[in-house]
Amino acid sequence: MEAKRIVDLAQTLIRFQNTNPERVNRCADYCADWLREAGLDTRVYEHRGLKSVVASVGSGSPTIVLNGHLDVVPAQPELFEPRLENGKLYGRGSYDMLGAVACMMLLMQDLAQTPPDCTVVLCLVPDEESGGELGTGFLVEQGWLGDIAICGEPTNLDIAIQSKGILQIVVEVAGIAAHGSRPWLGRNAILEAQEHYLTIASLHFFHEESPFLGKASLNLAKIEAGKAFNQVPDQCKMGIDIRYLPDQDPELLLEAIRKAVPSAEVKVHFQGTPVNTDPDNVWVSKLRKHSGTLFFGQEGSADTRFYAERGMPAVEFGPSGANHHGPGEYADVQSLCEYKSILKQFITHVKDEGHEV
Ligand SMILES: [Zn+2]
Structure with a gap:
């Protein structure tokens, strides 16, 4: 049988x-x-x-x-x-x-x-x-x-x-270190990274829709930052996993991200067609x-x-x-x-x- x-x-x-x-x-x-x-x-x-x-x-x-x-x-x-x-x-x-x-x-x-x-x-x-x-x-x-x-x-x-296509990126943000008791003397890289993430998430790419798949998505998957409680962090690395729609162009998406967060360095970790x-x-x-x-x-x-x-x-x-x-x-x-x-x-x-x- x-x-x-x-x-x-x-x-x-x-x-x-x-x-x-x-x-x-x-x-x-x-x-x-x-x-x-x-x-x-x-x-x-x-x-x-x-x-x-x-x-x-x-x-x-x-x-x-x-x-x-x-x-x-x-x-x-x-x-x-x-x-x-x-x-x-x-x-x-x-x-x-x-x-x-x-x-x-x-x-x-x-x-x-x-x-x-x-x-x-x-x-x-x-x-x-x-x-x-x-x-x-x-x-x-x-x-x-x-x-x-x-x-x-x-x-x-x-x-x-x-x-969906895969575009995994690392966004590196540089700040200015200072003593944790005087944060106003530094620039906090973690807080700046958070703003960058929200800026990236608001790009029009994430609002477009396709009939079979709905919208593209992004997941803030990794954060590496901060060394001590009494220090303003001067480095923050974010790992973002983007799943884009088949009709979207990953090169244009990357270009738009780099333009939206010009003070950060954006590197590609992995791409999948x-x-x-x-x-x-x-x-x-x-x-x-x-x-x-x-x-x-x-x-x-x-x-x-x-x-x-x-x-x-x-x-x-x-x-x-x-x-x-x-x-x-x-x-x-x-x-x-x-x-x-x-x-x-x-x-x-x-x-x-x-x-x-
Ligand atoms: Zn399987």
């Missing part, structure tokens, strides 16, 4: 406890052996100590890339002993995203029996929860691209076509016809950004569940079955004329 196959494999993957490189690598080796045994052309890459697995089947265009990350965030030990209850598979990674990975692997096994009229590439990667550079970032550099990438992130069977996939793209709209679900935008960033950076349509599409990254994470077993079946229908009918399904 289909549900049992999916649940069994997802449980095996969850038990690997993929919270550190050694465990993720062990799981990657297991997946590679499993895929080879299923008759798939399979390759294991190792990049800076982390393994990625690529398996492919079929030939000709389009090339559909299925992408799943094997790493999970830490959890209490009981979440690594998966359990099935009322149609829900509980366990760390069941929802984000080893349940989806199990569906993708089993789908590849089916496709090895009946090769599709297109190329399907499965990329199983590490490092997504830490930024993705060493997994999907690396595979994209190796040329593993295609006509559409589907990342199996938890989306409740809806399709995320957008995600937004995802802005065209909903009318032929493969994206075909996937949607088969899923029958909604398009939406994600606040957070995922491995889709590496494909988007190269101009490739990328979506997040995964099963239903709840509590990813939290206690009580689960995936809905029925939705796992649906998920696999939607992907299969999409791949099998990808070349059909028109959009009828």
